[in-house]
Amino acid sequence: MGILKQLLTILLLFGVTVFCQYEGDYFENEYENEIDNEYPSIFHHIPSVEYAISHSVTPAECARECFCPLTSPITMYCDHRKLQRIPSIPSHIQQLHLEYNDIEAVPMESFVNATALKEINLSHNKIKSHMIDNGVFAKLSNLVQLHLENNLLEEIPYPLPRSLERLILGFNQITSLPNRATEDLVNVTMLDLCNNCLEDSQLKEAHFSNMRNLMQINLCNNRLQSMPPDLPISLMYLSLENNSISSIPDNYFQKLPKLIAVRMSYNNLQDVPYNAFNLQNLVELNLGHNKLKQIFYVPRSLQHLYIEDNDIEVINVTQMCPSIDPLNLSHLTYIRVDQNKLTAPISTYAFFCFPHIRSIYYGEQKISANQQTQLRTPVFRRYLTAEEYEEAEDDHEEHVPDHDQDHDHIEREEDDYPDAYLY
Numbered sequence: 001m002g003i004l005k006q007l008l009t010i011l012l013l014f015g016v017t018v019f020c021q022y023e024g025d026y027f028e029n030e031y032e033n034e035i036d037n038e039y040p041s042i043f044h045h046i047p048s049v050e051y052a053i054s055h056s057v058t059p060a061e062c063a064r065e066c067f068c069p070l071t072s073p074i075t076m077y078c079d080h081r082k083l084q085r086i087p088s089i090p091s092h093i094q095q096l097h098l099e100y101n102d103i104e105a106v107p108m109e110s111f112v113n114a115t116a117l118k119e120i121n122l123s124h125n126k127i128k129s130h131m132i133d134n135g136v137f138a139k140l141s142n143l144v145q146l147h148l149e150n151n152l153l154e155e156i157p158y159p160l161p162r163s164l165e166r167l168i169l170g171f172n173q174i175t176s177l178p179n180r181a182t183e184d185l186v187n188v189t190m191l192d193l194c195n196n197c198l199e200d201s202q203l204k205e206a207h208f209s210n211m212r213n214l215m216q217i218n219l220c221n222n223r224l225q226s227m228p229p230d231l232p233i234s235l236m237y238l239s240l241e242n243n244s245i246s247s248i249p250d251n252y253f254q255k256l257p258k259l260i261a262v263r264m265s266y267n268n269l270q271d272v273p274y275n276a277f278n279l280q281n282l283v284e285l286n287l288g289h290n291k292l293k294q295i296f297y298v299p300r301s302l303q304h305l306y307i308e309d310n311d312i313e314v315i316n317v318t319q320m321c322p323s324i325d326p327l328n329l330s331h332l333t334y335i336r337v338d339q340n341k342l343t344a345p346i347s348t349y350a351f352f353c354f355p356h357i358r359s360i361y362y363g364e365q366k367i368s369a370n371q372q373t374q375l376r377t378p379v380f381r382r383y384l385t386a387e388e389y390e391e392a393e394d395d396h397e398e399h400v401p402d403h404d405q406d407h408d409h410i411e412r413e414e415d416d417y418p419d420a421y422l423y
Contacts, residue, residue: 120147141163149169243267261285292310
């Protein structure tokens with residue numbers, strides 16, 4: 001009997017050992033599967049884990065001063081590292097981030113192998129024009145986007161590759177735009193020159209018409225006193241805020257029929273030609289913070305009109321809308337007219353001319369230099385029909401300001417203008 005008990009004990013211990021080993025193998029396999037599925041983007045189309053590890057980024061494929069993530073091996077991050085020089089760029093890198101450093105020069109040797117580069121961000125550095133080696137960018141035949149904003153440039157880098165599509169040069173000290181700098185930019189669609197030192201005489205030499213694919217040009221915060229000449233017919237977005245422009249020539253915009261947005265706030269405009277903005281595609285017009293006294297024709301395509309902080313005393317709706325076409329109704333949805341000299345709200349005839357109007361902001365009006373008054377109706381807001389509400393919900397790109405909020409929200413309206421870089 002004692003022998004039988006010993007045999008049963010041995011068999012029981014053996015069975016437990018086998019069971020535990022089986023269970024351990026089962027959970028180990030399950031855990032391994034979880035690891036394999038945790039990073040599907042890394043191991044996709046890679047035959048084995050061993051191969052993936054052996055193919056990981058090595059110092060030879062990424063500058064030691066920078067970071068090249070496994071999830072995006074074509075991108076090299078060298079930003080915010082207090083670098084004073086540009087490291088050598090591997091041949092497979094397509095996106096290069098060098099912003100927020102102390103870089104002063106752009107030498108040729110750093111880009112010798114960088115034949116695949118498509119995007120370069122050198123913004124927020126200390127680069128001067130004469131410290132950019134001649135032709136350093138021109139040899140990058142795949143380059144599409146170049147960021148050089150917030151540097152110390154005195155002129156546009158030259159030459160640049162014909163492949164370039166977006167050139168960002170804002171917040172520099174650019175005073176010169178020679179024709180040779182723009183003649184090769186035939187594929188550029190977006191040119192940002194805001195916050196520089198450009199004057200009218202420099203723009204006459206630029207010959208923007210050579211840039212036949214240009215869709216957006218930003219010239220805000222410069223020293224312009226007149227409208228930029230020779231803009232290409234392809235232009236869709238024009239930014240001229242914070243200059244000293246005093247007039248718009250007759251038929252100026254007729255040469256730019258594709259314009260969608262015109263921003264000319266904070267200038268010295270006293271009047272504009274009545275039909276200046278008679279454009280078929282214009283959606284946004286911002287003439288706020290000028291010295292306008294008269295209203296003008298509003299095209300049927302226009303949706304947002306900003307004419308705040310001017311000297312307008314009466315808004316004649318008949319001038320804005322001389323006729324009503326039931327088959328081609330005006331699309332105007334929002335008007336901002338605060339800080340003018342209005343003594344009464346806009347005539348209700350406006351709601352026949354502009355049946356899509358949803359909000360008119362009157363705010364405070366100027367009686368004299370030191371006095372202001374509030375109209376009895378500071379905000380008009382029409383509630384949407386069920387069909388209009390459903391349409392507005394579906395149209396995520398349309399911006400409808402909410403004027404049921406307090407006055408502080410209205411004051412922040414200017415900050416809600418779409419960012420130029422988002423076009």
